[in-house]
Amino acid sequence: GQQVMQIPQYQHVQEGEDFTTYCNSSTTLSNIQWYKQRPGGHPVFLIQLVKSGEVKKQKRLTFQFGEAKKNSSLHITATQTTDVGTYFCAGATSGTYKYIFGTGTRLKVLA
C-alpha cells in the first residue's frame, strides 16, 4: 500500500537557522498537503501542491513538489520560536480520497 516517509524525524535548530523537512511517497501523488501541529494541538493546514515541480512560498516558508510527484519539501528560512511544532505532509494518489500522512518532523527552536 501507499507509504509516506518523512525525514528527519527530529530537528533541533538555533533561532535564526534554516530548517528543511523532506517527504517521500512510495507512489505517485495527485497532490500533497502540508500541516503543522503545535504541541498538544491538532494539525492545521498550511498549503496544497498540485502541479509537478510546483513551488509555493508563504513568508519564510517555501514548499516544493517534485517533478515526479513522489516527493516534496518544506523549507523554513530563519526559524523563530513560533515555528516550533511537528510538520506533516499528506498525499493522495489520483482518483482516491485516501490522504496518507507522513511520519512527521518535530522541530525545536532554541532561543
Place this chain on the structure above:
Amino acid sequence: NAGVTQTPKFQVLKTGQSMTLQCAQDMNHEYMSWYRQDPGMGLRLIHYSVGAGITDQGEVPNGYNVSRSTTEDFPLRLLSAAPSQTSVYFCASSLAGTGGMNTEAFFGQGTRLTVV
C-alpha cells in the same frame, strides 16, 4: 461556526468495552475521516467517507466501525476495546474535490483514549 467538534475529549475504557467517538462538522463538507496518532508514527488513517452513505477503509481499520447517515456526523465505534487502541483520535473534514483532490482538511481537537 463551530468547525469540527469531537466528543469526548478524554476517555478511559476497560478492555473489552465498546464506545463511540463522536464527530460533527457544520461546514457542509462531503469528506470526513478518522485518524489515530501514536508517538513516532504520525497520523494513520482509520476510515473515511466521501459522502452520506459512503464509507471506506483506511490504513488501520481493524477493530473500528463507522457509518455516515448524515453529511454532518461521522461517528467512530470501537467494538471491543484493546490496550493497543490507546491513542489520540482525530476527526477531519474537507470538501471533496474531483479526482480525489480534496481541499484543506479541518481537524477536531482530538479525543485522548486510554484502554486499561
